[in-house]
Amino acid sequence: xxxxxxxxxxxxxxxxxxxxxxxxxxxxxxxxxxxxxxxxxxxxxxxxxxxxxxxxxxxxxxxxxxxxxxxxxxxxxxxxxxxxxxxxxxxxxxxxxxxxxxxxxxxxxxxxxxxxxxxxxxxxxxxxxxxxxxxxxxxxxxxxxxxxxxxxxxxxxxxxxxxxxxxxxxxxxxxxxxxxxx
Numbered sequence: 001x002x003x004x005x006x007x008x009x010x011x012x013x014x015x016x017x018x019x020x021x022x023x024x025x026x027x028x029x030x031x032x033x034x035x036x037x038x039x040x041x042x043x044x045x046x047x048x049x050x051x052x053x054x055x056x057x058x059x060x061x062x063x064x065x066x067x068x069x070x071x072x073x074x075x076x077x078x079x080x081x082x083x084x085x086x087x088x089x090x091x092x093x094x095x096x097x098x099x100x101x102x103x104x105x106x107x108x109x110x111x112x113x114x115x116x117x118x119x120x121x122x123x124x125x126x127x128x129x130x131x132x133x134x135x136x137x138x139x140x141x142x143x144x145x146x147x148x149x150x151x152x153x154x155x156x157x158x159x160x161x162x163x164x165x166x167x168x169x170x171x172x173x174x175x176x177x178x179x180x181x182x
Contacts, residue, residue, distance in 0.1 A: 038173040047127040048085035055082040058109035070158040075151040091126030098167040099179040
């Protein structure tokens with residue numbers, strides 16, 4: 001028996017717009033297209049095993065992965081100064097930002113070496129910094145890392161969590177901060 005592997009015809013209902021695909025050859029166009037997916041904003045932290053100092057960065061590359069076992073993931077640029085600390089720490093915390101925490105996001109997105117100055121934080125069992133006033137915090141043990149192009153993907157098992165605050169989330173959409181009206 002012979003099976004034909006033809007592409008199915010795309011039915012275009014009247015009035016619907018179906019743009020033509022284009023190859024991914026322009027980095028700016030690719031980034032702009034990705035920016036059309038709204039994401040929450042987090043600050044991901046760890047304790048540097050070499051210095052004992054807290055490390056952290058702003059990320060929107062956070063996602064749930066599994067409920068059983070409870071797993072989450074994030075990715076970190078290979079060129080990030082804090083990458084060695086995250087690879088060596090064996091643990092991290094994900095701190096989910098609220099709508100009124102743009103300054104926290106901007107601080108941890110900067111390359112300022114004093115970004116931790118004046119920032120209070122708690123420490124749970126792994127030593128990864130837990131920031132105050134978050135929508136949610138997840139303390140995780142790193143269970144795997146994977147190559148991901150110009151990033152390293154971290155998978156963590158959630159050991160503890162907290163949801164201490166009810167507020168709208170801080171979002172990122174089309175290159176700018178946004179808030180969700182709830």
